[in-house]
Amino acid sequence: MEYDVVIVGAGPSGLSAAIRLKQLNSDITVCVVEKGSEVGAHILSGAVFEPRALDELFPDWKERGAPLHTAVTKDNFFLYTGAKSAIKLPNFMIPKPTHNDGNYIVSMGTVCRWLAEQAEMLEVDVYPGFAASEVVFNEDGSVKGIATGDMGIGHDGEQKASYAQGMELHAKYTLFSEGCRGHLGKQLIGHFHLDKDSDPQHYGLGIKEIWEIPAEQHQEGLVVHGLGWPLNESSSGGGAFLYHAEKNQVYIGLIADLNYSNPYMSPFEEFQRWKHHPETLKYLKGGSRLTYGARAIIKGGLNSLPKMNFPGGLLIGCDAGTLNSVKIKGNHTAMKSGMIAAETIVEAMKLGAGAPTDLTDYDTNFKASWLYEELYKSRNFSGWMHTFPMLIGSAFVWIEQNIFGGKIPFTLRDTLPDHEAMKPAADCKKINYAKPDNVISFDKASSVFMSNTNHEEDQPCHLTLKDADLPIAYNLAMFDEPAQRYCPAGVYEVVENEDGSNRFQINAQNCVHCKTCDIKEPSQNINWIVPEGAGGPNYPNM
Numbered sequence: 001m002e003y004d005v006v007i008v009g010a011g012p013s014g015l016s017a018a019i020r021l022k023q024l025n026s027d028i029t030v031c032v033v034e035k036g037s038e039v040g041a042h043i044l045s046g047a048v049f050e051p052r053a054l055d056e057l058f059p060d061w062k063e064r065g066a067p068l069h070t071a072v073t074k075d076n077f078f079l080y081t082g083a084k085s086a087i088k089l090p091n092f093m094i095p096k097p098t099h100n101d102g103n104y105i106v107s108m109g110t111v112c113r114w115l116a117e118q119a120e121m122l123e124v125d126v127y128p129g130f131a132a133s134e135v136v137f138n139e140d141g142s143v144k145g146i147a148t149g150d151m152g153i154g155h156d157g158e159q160k161a162s163y164a165q166g167m168e169l170h171a172k173y174t175l176f177s178e179g180c181r182g183h184l185g186k187q188l189i190g191h192f193h194l195d196k197d198s199d200p201q202h203y204g205l206g207i208k209e210i211w212e213i214p215a216e217q218h219q220e221g222l223v224v225h226g227l228g229w230p231l232n233e234s235s236s237g238g239g240a241f242l243y244h245a246e247k248n249q250v251y252i253g254l255i256a257d258l259n260y261s262n263p264y265m266s267p268f269e270e271f272q273r274w275k276h277h278p279e280t281l282k283y284l285k286g287g288s289r290l291t292y293g294a295r296a297i298i299k300g301g302l303n304s305l306p307k308m309n310f311p312g313g314l315l316i317g318c319d320a321g322t323l324n325s326v327k328i329k330g331n332h333t334a335m336k337s338g339m340i341a342a343e344t345i346v347e348a349m350k351l352g353a354g355a356p357t358d359l360t361d362y363d364t365n366f367k368a369s370w371l372y373e374e375l376y377k378s379r380n381f382s383g384w385m386h387t388f389p390m391l392i393g394s395a396f397v398w399i400e401q402n403i404f405g406g407k408i409p410f411t412l413r414d415t416l417p418d419h420e421a422m423k424p425a426a427d428c429k430k431i432n433y434a435k436p437d438n439v440i441s442f443d444k445a446s447s448v449f450m451s452n453t454n455h456e457e458d459q460p461c462h463l464t465l466k467d468a469d470l471p472i473a474y475n476l477a478m479f480d481e482p483a484q485r486y487c488p489a490g491v492y493e494v495v496e497n498e499d500g501s502n503r504f505q506i507n508a509q510n511c512v513h514c515k516t517c518d519i520k521e522p523s524q525n526i527n528w529i530v531p532e533g534a535g536g537p538n539y540p541n542m
Helices: 012-024 052-057 108-121 183-191 267-275 278-284 331-349 361-367 370-377 381-387 390-403 444-450 470-479 516-520
Strands: 002-008 030-034 074-080 086-089 125-128 132-137 143-148 151-153 159-164 168-176 203-212 222-228 238-244 249-257 288-298 313-315 463-465 492-496 502-506 526-528
Touching: 002 012, 002 143, 012 030, 012 052, 012 108, 012 331, 030 108, 030 168, 052 331, 108 125, 132 168, 132 183, 168 183, 168 331, 183 313, 203 267, 203 516, 222 390, 238 267, 238 278, 249 267, 249 278, 267 278, 288 444, 288 516, 331 361, 331 370, 361 370, 381 390, 470 492, 470 502, 516 526
Parallel strands: 002 030, 002 168, 030 125, 074 222, 168 313
Antiparallel strands: 074 086, 132 143, 143 168, 151 159, 203 249, 203 288, 222 238, 238 249, 463 526, 492 502
């Protein structure tokens, strides 16, 4: 199928690009493919939403019924000093960009469904349930489009009775908006060496639950963030959040920086611990858990941002890494990157046959936008937080943002890739986590069940090993195989055989598509590829 523009991923950046293209030129043909079973099924975000980009995309978004219903009414920030103690920090001690005046607590899955409706009203073709499995190239090496994966392939690689061949989607320009650590985006960065002038990218793992709590414990519009315990006990970075949404619901979660060094650390278990802290428990007690999910977060910022244009297309949103880590927000920046992409394409296509293959003007337009200004001001965040202890790093962030307005006259580099930060197990303290009480804390199996995750079982494993022997031969001996702990879905296990030997077991059916294994695996031995379309989690409103 031929289109003017093909967009991979129906997240905030991809849908904003599609909408902006049609707003500027309704004759441009646009297609969006989405690997989730429906738009929003794979979207997971906190989320406190800054409406700046939405104001530009749809100035009348309120009249159009955009699902932004809960304005932030109060910001609380805590330093968790122990399992039972915390200090509430006064607002003046919080970096200015972190404040949430004028923002909204939202479900980004619901927002993306609404954006998809707006796109379809503008005659954008949106195809959920189709996973873009490979990049298609022209003879001159430029990107021609993408191919969706075949359906109905058995685990043995043979065609089943249900076999359906994938299709190629060709375009003048292809936009890759797959989200953090996109399968095709990663390939394009390597193929075109887009990151040769960038610092290594940095990531976190976000784990989130939605709870319904008693009305008397609910404060609609309250936003709570916190640093410190329990992550600081393993010298790990990150933080926690608790957002009071509408209908007596709270969105709670923990973000663990993936540059942690102790292989015994489990982000999932740290999240379970945090829920028992009195400052969290006072809201959850008597409530019920509604859903669970996890997703990696790309947070290296401007210093780690790859070149976003290449012959035949662009990387946008979190496929490139446009999140503002000081604000702890990436949705408005993803939307803006997609809008800049659309504006650049429309101007290029005005040249007709003379339109450039490589959209080099994107970089110029990006650097002239408020998006670049935001990312420039927050460029040192990872450097501060990864170079210094948490309290010292946080103090430097405050000084840079509140005294220098983000324009401190130097740039702090952070050059150690997250996967190289792991220390040998022999050099680290083993962490023994308490069993869940199944009231506030839970195990991975019951959590994955609540994510509605499902894959066609008889299909090739989408979690591929470059060296099938390495997990047991090296990772188990050196790191006590950290995959069994960093995965928040229980995908990876070390199982003892009858003869006493060990084997590495992959439960791909459990995968929630968080991409942590692709990022944190110390030997970079795990390569995440797309499974059959519509597989994975089915989040209702994450």
